Amino acid sequence: MVELGRNARVAARVLAKASPEAKRTALLTAAGAINAHRKKILAANARDIEAATAKGISKAFLDRLALDDQRIDGIIAAVRTIAELPDPVGTTIAEWDRPNGLHIQRVRTPLGVIGVIFESRPNVTADAGALCIKSGNAVILRGGSDSFHSSQAIVECMLDGLHLAGLPVEAIQLVPTTDRAAVGEMLRGLDGNIDVIVPRGGKTLVARVQDEARVPVFAHLEGLVHVYIDKSADLDTAVNVTRNAKMRRTGICGAAETLLVHQDVVATHLKPIIAALIAKGCEIRGDAGVMALIPEARPATEEDWRTEYEDAIISVKVVDNLEAAIAHIEHYSSHHTEAIIAEDAAAVEKFFNEIDSAILIHNASTQFADGGEFGFGGEIGIATGKMHARGPVGVEQLTSFNYRVRGNGQIRP
Amino acid sequence: MVELGRNARVAARVLAKASPEAKRTALLTAAGAINAHRKKILAANARDIEAATAKGISKAFLDRLALDDQRIDGIIAAVRTIAELPDPVGTTIAEWDRPNGLHIQRVRTPLGVIGVIFESRPNVTADAGALCIKSGNAVILRGGSDSFHSSQAIVECMLDGLHLAGLPVEAIQLVPTTDRAAVGEMLRGLDGNIDVIVPRGGKTLVARVQDEARVPVFAHLEGLVHVYIDKSADLDTAVNVTRNAKMRRTGICGAAETLLVHQDVVATHLKPIIAALIAKGCEIRGDAGVMALIPEARPATEEDWRTEYEDAIISVKVVDNLEAAIAHIEHYSSHHTEAIIAEDAAAVEKFFNEIDSAILIHNASTQFADGGEFGFGGEIGIATGKMHARGPVGVEQLTSFNYRVRGNGQIRP
DSSP states (O other): OHHHHHHHHHHHHHHHHOOHHHHHHHHHHHHHHHHHTHHHHHHHHHHHHHHHHHTTOOHHHHHHHOOOHHHHHHHHHHHHHHHTSOOOTTOEEEEEEOTTSOEEEEEEEEOOEEEEEEOSOHHHHHHHHHHHHHTTOEEEEEOOGGGHHHHHHHHHHHHHHHHHTTOOGGGEEEOOTTOTTHHHHHHTTTTTTOOEEEEESOHHHHHHHHHHOSSOBOOOSOOOEEEEEOTTOOHHHHHHHHHHHHHSOSSSTTSEEEEEEEGGGIIIIIHHHHHHHHHTTOEEEEOHHHHTTOTTOEEOOHHHHTOOOOSSEEEEEEESSHHHHHHHHHHHOOSSEEEEEOSOHHHHHHHHHHOOOSEEEEEEOGGGOSTTTTTSSOOSEEEOSSSSOOEEEOTGGGEEEEEEEEEEEEOOO | OHHHHHHHHHHHHHHHHOOHHHHHHHHHHHHHHHHHTHHHHHHHHHHHHHHHHHTTOOHHHHHHHOOOHHHHHHHHHHHHHHHTSOOOTTOEEEEEEOTTSOEEEEEEEEOOEEEEEEOSOHHHHHHHHHHHHHTTOEEEEEOOGGGHHHHHHHHHHHHHHHHHTTOOGGGEEEOOTTOTTHHHHHHTTTTTTOOEEEEESOHHHHHHHHHHOSSOBOOOSOOOEEEEEOTTOOHHHHHHHHHHHHHSOSSSTTSEEEEEEEGGGIIIIIHHHHHHHHHTTOEEEEOHHHHTTOTTOEEOOHHHHTOOOOSSEEEEEEESSHHHHHHHHHHHOOSSEEEEEOSOHHHHHHHHHHOOOSEEEEEEOGGGOSTTTTTSSOOSEEEOSSSSOOEEEOTGGGEEEEEEEEEEEEOOO
16 A cells, blocks of 8 residues: 555556646546446446345345446547647746835646545446546545445546556555455555545545544535525425425535524425425425414424434425524534525525535525536546645545746745 | 634634635734734843843843844834735635536635744744734744743734734734643644644754644744756856855755755855855855865865854865756755756756755745745745645635536536
């Protein structure tokens, strides 16, 4: 593993200087190779699925693991999209002149080596690899053992791309899953050869990474997402947005988990919103105010306000006012994403200014909490920490910067 | 200490929402209070100096510790400058529209609670306090025991400012130095109540903080700063800039420690540069190429290329070409600041693109590596890490950001 870290560092130095065209070519070639080697990838995936099935793995797990032609098309499209993004490295973020004539630029530079620890989703291999290469970084990928053959087949295609573009193939390294201590070593940073760790997977994995990592981590442990219906909310917007925020896909981190309704609109808005949710098959867990109006609701317990269901269940609470909604969110939120449905601009400003979450949304679904939807062309994850990257982590968030100062002989008095 | 952390977190929530005017008033009032309480501060400082002298502390240490009217003027001016900086909180860093009509803004928000661990420089109390308040953060200050009374007298003035501006006085807390375990507890993050640690002091302190901290650290361990004289360098610029970079102040982190000279200009440039350094009292440690020309030079050992002298000594090496200079710097540098003296724009671009240090300078002194000189209005330190803050850490670097998304009912298909 230490050797692998050293190789990654050497490759990262080369990647940092690579031309935008070389990186683009590497990724477009990789996408082409994935297309050309479909059969091989599907055969490797079949091998993984067979072994996983024999182990008696869950249906949800198998669904994440399984590839088919359509999913491979999706992987190819994602790599191509990332290939065609503007190259972040070398772009000037800010520049200014000093009274003494010095011209100062803040310029994006790569971070170095990214460690990605993921569970059995083969597409992460391509996504994460492409995002790291585009941003001039090397990447060390450690996937779940159940998807190892699929990941390996995809990585081979990525390496074809690097090789044909004249870039070092050590820029993408897949850790053999037979090495059980690998994750622990990565979390300790491989002797200073990993600059940041990105975990992709369930809460157990993320919690372990956040707990043990001695290097920075870009991650979110939970997406305990709130939707607040203000007294100024338009009814149709409230119904449509809440239904989409909760039920479009219940398992993603941007899915709503708790609904807060201003007491002034309980009489008009609560029933239609809840009816829309129930019609989509959502279970309702309410406080006393909700229980009084919604016969289908079960009573919510304290635990419900703390629970990311990742399922067709929502906790619903009536709040006295905007302040109470903000207080509830600040107390229970995982600081991922929160939405306000309101027509009153002052209420929106207050919500935006007083809630400290990575993403705040007005009159739109919380399921837009996604790098692709933000226009980043992809994301390696969503971060809820406040350091460096926050919210969707795309190619720009995988860069650092330095200062470049130009003078004509200035000395300091 | 845990109580102190909790108080800081509560205060940070209030500071995050404080108006720009309240923060400005707090700092201007604090500056006024420092002015009004000069005698008290000087008396407290005299008490610290007396105790430190009795302990037999070094002259350099006493110089850092001692306050006089002029230094207090400097402290007041620094706090006033920070007070009048543009408020970073709430400013929009970027904004864009999505095809579906969503408008996305990336807006600066405070980081939360900053822990500052510093040695016996009383001015850090005011500087660090002012920078943290201006950026909407709470701060926990742990100063050296030798400056405790001085720091306490200054903090009392800062608290006057917070109090009179209606802000919570827990936004600035000074840890009693009688609590010996305090530093260790701060490095473990006070139960999640410290978001970042900034060490201000010597290498022993910084090394301990970087080694033990379980929260992010903004710091530099060393400033092993290089000046490279390209074959295209103008002689006067090379002489003036090198002399200033090394000898203006030898003890600061931006002072040059190693000089690299392109072999093509050794005959013309080396002697005048070295003569200018020697005339200022600098000791020269050279490689064979230097020894052959400079009788006053002592031979440099491998250790010299790794040494931040922080003194009137410079190591000097002749390099074959720009590539060799870059290779030397990438191998030995602490990635703080490096300068190139050159007239050839292509050489400058190569130097800027291939060296991964926080600050790269062309034709100007490395002693400009300073937040004030960058126009930041002050700095809490200089960071050589690549995460979040890099280079001078001013009020903007003490902020995070979040995303604010505005829609008109958009749902995700």
